[in-house]
Structure formats: structure tokens, C-alpha cells
Amino acid sequence: MITLNNIHKSYEMGSSKLHVLKGIDLTIDKGEFVSIMGSSGSGKSTLLNILGMLDNYDQGTYHLNGMHIVDMSEKKAAKLRNELVGFVFQSFNLISFKNAMENVALPLYYKGVKRRKRNMLAMEYLDKLGLKEWAHHMPNELSGGQKQRIAIARALISKPQVIFADEPTGALDTSTSYEVMEIMKEINNEGITVILVTHEHDIAAMTQKIIRLKDGQIDQIIRNGDLSEFRYKYSKELQTA
Amino acid sequence: MFDVDIWQEILATIKKNKMRTFLTGFSVAWGIFMLMVLLGSGNGLSNGVSENFKNQAVNAMWIWTGETSMPYDGLKEGRPIQFHNDDHTLLKNMKGVGAVSGRFWMGNTNLTYQGEYGQYTVMSCHPDLLEVEQYEIIEGRFINEVDIRQRRKSVVIGKDIYDALFNDKDAIGEYLKINNIPFKVVGVYTEPGSTRNRTANVPVTTAQTVFNGSNRIHNFAITNEGKTLTETKAIQENIKNTFARKHRFDPKDDNAVGMFNMMEAYLETQKIFNAIEIFIWIIGVFTLIAGIIGVSNIMLIVVKERTKEIGIRKAIGASPRSVIGLVLLESIMITTIAGYIGLVLGTGIMEVINLFVEKSYEASAATNSGRGETLFRNPTVDIGVAAMSTLLLVISGTLAGYIPAKKAARIRPIEALRDE
Numbered sequence: 001m002i003t004l005n006n007i008h009k010s011y012e013m014g015s016s017k018l019h020v021l022k023g024i025d026l027t028i029d030k031g032e033f034v035s036i037m038g039s040s041g042s043g044k045s046t047l048l049n050i051l052g053m054l055d056n057y058d059q060g061t062y063h064l065n066g067m068h069i070v071d072m073s074e075k076k077a078a079k080l081r082n083e084l085v086g087f088v089f090q091s092f093n094l095i096s097f098k099n100a101m102e103n104v105a106l107p108l109y110y111k112g113v114k115r116r117k118r119n120m121l122a123m124e125y126l127d128k129l130g131l132k133e134w135a136h137h138m139p140n141e142l143s144g145g146q147k148q149r150i151a152i153a154r155a156l157i158s159k160p161q162v163i164f165a166d167e168p169t170g171a172l173d174t175s176t177s178y179e180v181m182e183i184m185k186e187i188n189n190e191g192i193t194v195i196l197v198t199h200e201h202d203i204a205a206m207t208q209k210i211i212r213l214k215d216g217q218i219d220q221i222i223r224n225g226d227l228s229e230f231r232y233k234y235s236k237e238l239q240t241a
Numbered sequence: 242m243f244d245v246d247i248w249q250e251i252l253a254t255i256k257k258n259k260m261r262t263f264l265t266g267f268s269v270a271w272g273i274f275m276l277m278v279l280l281g282s283g284n285g286l287s288n289g290v291s292e293n294f295k296n297q298a299v300n301a302m303w304i305w306t307g308e309t310s311m312p313y314d315g316l317k318e319g320r321p322i323q324f325h326n327d328d329h330t331l332l333k334n335m336k337g338v339g340a341v342s343g344r345f346w347m348g349n350t351n352l353t354y355q356g357e358y359g360q361y362t363v364m365s366c367h368p369d370l371l372e373v374e375q376y377e378i379i380e381g382r383f384i385n386e387v388d389i390r391q392r393r394k395s396v397v398i399g400k401d402i403y404d405a406l407f408n409d410k411d412a413i414g415e416y417l418k419i420n421n422i423p424f425k426v427v428g429v430y431t432e433p434g435s436t437r438n439r440t441a442n443v444p445v446t447t448a449q450t451v452f453n454g455s456n457r458i459h460n461f462a463i464t465n466e467g468k469t470l471t472e473t474k475a476i477q478e479n480i481k482n483t484f485a486r487k488h489r490f491d492p493k494d495d496n497a498v499g500m501f502n503m504m505e506a507y508l509e510t511q512k513i514f515n516a517i518e519i520f521i522w523i524i525g526v527f528t529l530i531a532g533i534i535g536v537s538n539i540m541l542i543v544v545k546e547r548t549k550e551i552g553i554r555k556a557i558g559a560s561p562r563s564v565i566g567l568v569l570l571e572s573i574m575i576t577t578i579a580g581y582i583g584l585v586l587g588t589g590i591m592e593v594i595n596l597f598v599e600k601s602y603e604a605s606a607a608t609n610s611g612r613g614e615t616l617f618r619n620p621t622v623d624i625g626v627a628a629m630s631t632l633l634l635v636i637s638g639t640l641a642g643y644i645p646a647k648k649a650a651r652i653r654p655i656e657a658l659r660d661e
Contacts, residue, residue: 054556054655074561074650082558093553093658097257109246110558154557 001065001162001193002028002051008059009046020046021057022216028195028209030161033188035204036197038213044197045166047213051195052085052164053077065161082110086155088196090167092147094139100126100150101135107158118157125153129183145176152183156192163187165196169203181206247563251571258543265539266579269637272532273580273630276525277587277622283521285591285598285620287514292618300339300467301373301503302477304332304484305460310496314489322488322497324458326449329367335483337466337476340369343458345448352398352441353418354406361402362440363419365448366462373462374432381413381428388427388444394451396424399438400431419443422451465504473504533576533637540572540645544652551649552657561650568649572642573635580634584627591621 009021020043028034038044049055050062053069062069065084072080086107087093094103101122108118126135129149139147148168155163165184169177181203188194196207204210212220255262306322329343345365352361370376371383379400388395396417403412416423424443431438448454467473477500482492490497544551551564598620 049655052556054653054658078555078558078560081556087556089658093549093556095550095553097253106554107557110554110560110563115246158558 001030001032002026002195003063004051004060005062006060007047007050007057007062009043009050009055009057020216021050023060024216024218026211026218028193030193031188031191032193032195033185033208034193034195034211035207035209036195036211036213037199037201037204038219039199042213043216044213048164048166048195048197051162052087053081078110082107082158084161086158086160086163088148088151088155088163088165088168090170092139092144092151092171094147094150094154096139099136099138100131100142103139103150104153104157107154111158121157122153125157126150129153143176144172145179148172148176148180149183152180152187156187160192162193162195165194167197167199169198169200177203247566247570250567251574254543254547254571255575261539261543262575265536266575266582268532268535269529269576269634270532270579270583270586272525272529273583273634274587275528276522276630277584277627278591279521279525280518280622280626281588281591281594281620283514283518284622285595285618286517288618288620290510290514299503299507300464300473302463302465302473302480303460303501304463304480305499307496307499309490309494311491311494313491313494316489320490322484322490324461326456326458328484328487329458329461331483331487332461332463332480335480337472337479339464339466340372341461341463342367342370342373343445344370344460344462345445345452345454345457346459347448347452350420350441351418352402352406353421354415357406357408359402359405361399363448364440364442365445365454366442367445369464370442370462373464376430376432379429379431381426383428383430384442384444389446392446392450393444394422394424394447395427395444397428397430397442398426399440400429401438402441403429417441420452467504470504470508473502477502529633529637533641536572536576536638536641537644540568540642541648543571544568544645544649547649548652548657551652552654555652555654556658564652565646565650568646569639569642572645573638576638576641577631577634580638581631584630584634588622588627595620 004024004026007021007024008019010017010019012018024047036044036047046055050057051064053064053072056071064080067080069080081087094100095106098106101119104122104125105118108121113121123132123135126132129152131146131149131153134142134146134150139150142150148171152163152168163184168184169180172180177200184194184196185206194207196203198204208223210220210222211218212222306324309316309318309320309322312318324343326343329341332338332341343366347363347365349360350363352359352363366384367389368383368385371378376383378397381397383397384395387393396419398406398412398417406412406417407415412426412429415426417426418424419441430442445458449456465473465476467476481498481500484490484498485492485494488497551559554564555561598618602618
């Protein structure tokens with residue numbers, strides 16, 4: 001699904017150059033549930049932006065869904081973003097003067113779906129996320145958790161292959177964070193690849209694979225599945241005993 | 242691009258920022274409003290003055306005699322020049338000369354009809370004077386060729402004379418005494434644009450006979466066939482030279498024979514009004530430009546304010562083209578609607594003013610025997626100018642939105658979405 005080969009990225013900071021990503025090699029398969037962790041400045045958000053085609057890279061190769069993502073025009077990148085990926089952000093990034101339903105329907109507008117049809121679909125997704133009765137509320141009338149669920153509905157409506165979430169729980173309290181993560185798991189169970197950036201260990205622990213970044217390089221990849229399997233066995237052993 | 246959705250998008254933004262949109266629109270509306278009011282006023286002034294020129298044919302020319310001021314051909318200066326009937330024939334046959342009327346002036350004369358009397362000017366003329374002076378005949382007819390040939394004692398009186406002496410009675414066929422000599426009234430006239438119709442016209446031949454004028458003529462009123470100022474000037478020059486040869490005076494002597502060329506005066510005025518119109522357009526267009534810069538400025542702020550929103554849109558798949566369309570259409574919509582309001586208000590107020598002008602014109606016309614006196618007439622803007630202004634608005638809306646739209650299209654989503 002995603003193959004990164006020796007990705008480098010640096011930013012011009014005035015006269016000095018900031019080397020953020022120093023050769024990332026990474027493969028993420030279809031249907032994986034991945035979290036990217038690391039201290040601030042480790043390059044995790046930059047990596048996510050490159051993966052989400054919001055930013056370009058200096059060196060290396062990036063294949064998404066078998067396509068070589070390189071030197072794309074704004075127009076083509078916009079089209080790919082619209083068709084292939086969905087974004088969820090820390091600060092929700094809903095459009096303040098549109099109600100919940102209109103926010104959810106917006107990606108379909110750029111896809112050229114007729115108004116009636118996209119509003120119908122938006123209602124469907126809001127219903128799925130338990131927000132049907134909030135459809136006509138403006139974002140400022142909703143709680144953080146509700147806003148994030150709307151943002152998730154917006155990310156899902158264009159039926160993407162990958163969801164990129166940048167600190168999706170960063171602005172939420174613990175119980176709401178867990179609710180959001182439950183939704184993320186459900187999305188993943190439907191076969192959509194989910195990649196999220198977080199710095200909270202408990203959030204990362206809910207994913208299947210943790211990629212730890214340190215100074216622009218991959219420090220460690222932890223397969224959470226092994227751990228849970230071990231836990232499962234362990235608890236079974238305790239029960240039989 | 243022109244679907245319902247984009248308009249809904251724009252309407253939503255405008256609704257959200259009513260005050261800002263209003264202020265932006267106001268500057269454009271004001272610009273167009275001023276342009277319309279200024280153009281209307283300019284037209285009104287121009288129409289009013291043109292109206293005043295109506296009392297004479299614009300190709301009219303007057304020729305009168307004086308004394309020579311330069312010695313010529315062995316003749317001393319200070320010699321009076323006198324026109325005679327043969328000069329009339331001469332003029333009549335000259336190339337480029339249309340209507341010709343000789344005039345023999347009698348000064349203030351006593352006019353009497355039954356018990357009523359008054360002092361009026363009596364002029365003598367040829368039938369052609371009607372064309373030169375653009376008289377309007379209210380009743381009867383003007384002096385004709387038969388009057389001239391048979392030296393008939395016919396008179397065409399001005400409306401004021403009719404009002405004073407006849408007191409609404411039928412005047413045609415009645416006999417009026419001019420210095421105790423009875424003349425038959427054949428017509429009543431008014432002079433368009435003039436407020437005084439106190440002249441009685443009699444046939445020039447009759448006047449010469451009755452008032453002891455032999456074959457003398459005081460002056461000529463003619464029309465010429467010159468289409469341009471150069472042509473008129475050439476005809477004027479030709480007349481002057483012909484008279485100079487005949488009456489033996491220096492062609493450069495302006496005192497021997499004086500001439501007034503209506504075309505020259507008319508064109509002079511036209512030139513002034515053309516200049517005024519250009520001036521008005523300059524002022525109006527610059528006012529409009531100020532408005533457009535205002536819109537452009539506001540749109541830049543709008544784009545800055547909406548950076549994040551545009552970033553979100555781009556992240557979820559908005560193409561640069563759709564972002565440009567969003568900003569550009571908003572700008573065009575604000576300028577067009579606001580400009581149209583300004584256009585309607587501007588032309589509307591000129592129509593209202595026109596109503597008052599017409600009323601005061603009619604009021605002055607009522608007291609002045611059907612002819613009002615005004616310097617301001619029909620101060621409105623024609624539909625062509627209004628259509629052109631509308632086009633101008635759409636173009637200016639596009640210009641105003643272009644730079645901000647380009648700026649919006651260049652917004653990079655990651656920068657827009659970066660959390661502060």
C-alpha cells in the first residue's frame with residue numbers, strides 16, 4: 001500500500017537548513033493500523049504530510065497504492081487527496097460557517113457529486129457516527145468529541161483507502177479520546193488503512209504497529225499484535241489455573 | 242464552475258460577513274453612482290445649451306455692413322458700405338449658400354390694431370428668413386414670394402404682439418397699422434428658445450417702398466451648406482471676398498462687412514461640452530478605480546482570513562482552479578451587484594431631477610408663450626453608457642479579484658493547517 005524508500009526532507013529556515021527526515025524506509029500494508037510516535041521535532045508530522053501528499057519530499061521514492069508520487073501538479077495532488085485519502089486533524093479543521101452535514105459533504109462537492117445525493121450520503125455517515133440529530137448544528141455548537149467525529153465522517157465520506165490522522169485525540173479528554181479510537185478501530189476493521197500520529201502511549205498502544213521516530217530516522221518498530229496475543233495467552237493461562 | 246453550489250458557497254461567505262461585504266460594495270456603488278450623476282449632469286447641461294441653439298439654424302450666418310477702416314484701391318478709409326437688392330441676388334447665386342434673406346430694419350415702430358397699440362420692432366425680410374431663424378408658425382403662413390414680388394402689405398407678427406394687440410381674437414386677415422399704414426396679418430410665429438417674440442416681419446420689397454428705402458438692404462441672414470467648420474469658413478471667406486471686390490474694400494477689413502458664423506459658435510460650445518464629458522469620465526472612472534482597489538483590498542484580507550479554510554478545502558480535494566473561482570466569483574458578485582445598485586440609484590436620481598427640470602421648464606414655458614428658458618435639459622444617461630458601465634463592472638470585479646484569487650490558489654495546505 002505504502003512504500004517509502006530513503007525519504008529525505010529538509011526545510012529552509014532562513015539561512016540555515018533544517019534536515020527533518022534523514023532517510024526513511026517504510027512499508028505499510030493495506031488494512032494496517034499504524035501509529036507514528038516520537039518526541040516533538042522528530043519529524044512525525046512531516047512524515048504524515050508527505051504520506052498525505054500535502055507536502056513534497058527532496059529525495060527518495062514514495063509509492064502509494066502502486067503509484068509513484070513525485071512532482072505532482074497541485075491539481076493532480078488535489079484529485080488524489082480527494083479520491084485516495086482522508087484527513088483527521090488535532091484541531092478538527094471544520095469550516096465554521098457550514099453546519100455538520102455541509103462539512104461532511106464537502107469532499108463530495110469537489111468530487112462533483114450532486115447536492116441532494118451528497119447531503120444524503122453525509123446524513124448516512126453522520127448516522128453511522130451517532131450524530132444524526134446534530135446534522136444541522138454549526139461546529140461551534142458542538143463538543144470536541146462531536147467535532148472530531150464529524151471530521152472523521154468527512155474523512156470517510158469519499159471512501160478513502162487510507163485515513164491520516166494527525167494527533168486526532170490531542171485536543172480531547174481521555175474518555176472522548178478512547179471513543180474516537182474505538183471509531184478508528186472500527187474503520188480499520190472495515191479494511192481501511194489508518195495511520196495516526198500521536199505522542200500518547202495509551203493511544204499508540206491501541207494500534208497494531210508503532211513506528212518510533214527519533215531525529216528524522218526510524219528508531220524502532222513495535223508490533224503491538226504480538227503483545228496482545230501474549231496478553232491473551234497469559235490471561236487464558238491465568239483462567240485455567 | 243457556474244453551478245448552484247459555488248453560488249451557495251459564496252452566499253454563505255457573504256452572509257457571514259455582512260458588514261464587510263456592505264462596505265466593500267458601497268465603495269463600488271458610490272463610484273458608479275457618482276459616474277452616473279456626473280454624466281447625467283453633463284448631458285443635462287449639454288442638452289440645455291443645445292436647446293438654446295435651436296432658435297437659429299446651426300449653419301446660419303449673419304452679414305452686416307459698416308465703414309471701411311483701411312484705405313483700398315485709392316479710396317479713403319471711413320467710407321460707409323451699403324448693401325442693395327443686387328447683393329441679395331449675388332448671395333443667392335453664390336456656391337455653398339442656402340437660404341438668403343435680406344433685411345431692412347425699421348427700428349421701433351408704432352403698431353396699432355383698433356384701440357390697442359404698442360411699440361415694436363419691424364423687420365423686413367425675404368421668405369428664406371423662416372429657415373434661417375427657425376421660426377415656428379403658430380397660425381397662418383410666413384412671408385412668401387408673392388408678397389415680395391407684388392410688394393404686398395402683409396405682416397407676420399410675433400406671439401407677444403398678437404397677445405398684446407389681439408387679445409385672443411382671430412388675427413389672420415385683420416389689418417394692423419404700422420406707422421399708420423395698414424398691413425394685413427398673414428401669420429403669427431414664435432422663435433424657439435427665445436422669450437421675446439416682439440418683432441413683426443414684413444416683405445423687404447414692401448418695406449423699401451413704403452418706408453422710403455429704395456433698394457437698400459441693411460443686413461443679410463443666410464444659411465450655408467458647409468458641413469464642417471472648414472467648409473463654412475471657406476464659404477464665409479468667399480462671401481467676404483466677393484463683397485470686397487464688389488464694394489471695393491480690403492478683404493482683410495473686418496469693419497467694412499461684419500459676419501457672424503453660427504457654426505463657429507456652435508462648434509466652440511460643442512468642444513467645451515466634449516471636454517466636459519471627457520473630464521467627467523476621467524473623474525468617474527477614477528472614483529470607480531478607487532472603489533475597485535477597495536474591493537481588491539478587502540478580498541486580500543478575506544483571503545488572509547480564510548487561509549485556514551482554503552487550506553482545509555485543498556486538503557480534502559479542492560483544486561487551485563476551484564479556489565480561484567471561489568474568490569473571483571465573490572469579487573465579481575460584490576462589484577456587479579453593488580455597481581448595479583449604484584447604477585440604478587444614479588440613473589434613478591437623474592430621472593427624478595429630470596422630472597423637476599421638466600416641471601420648471603413647463604412652468605417657464607407657460608409664462609413665455611410655449612417656450613421655456615433653461616440651461617439644463619434631460620439630464621439622463623443613455624442605455625448604451627449604462628450597458629457599458631455594467632460591462633466595466635464585471636471586468637473590474639475580475640481585476641479586483643484576480644490578485645487575491647491568485648494568492649489564495651498559492652496557499653499551501655500544510656502551512657494553512659499548521660496549528661498555532
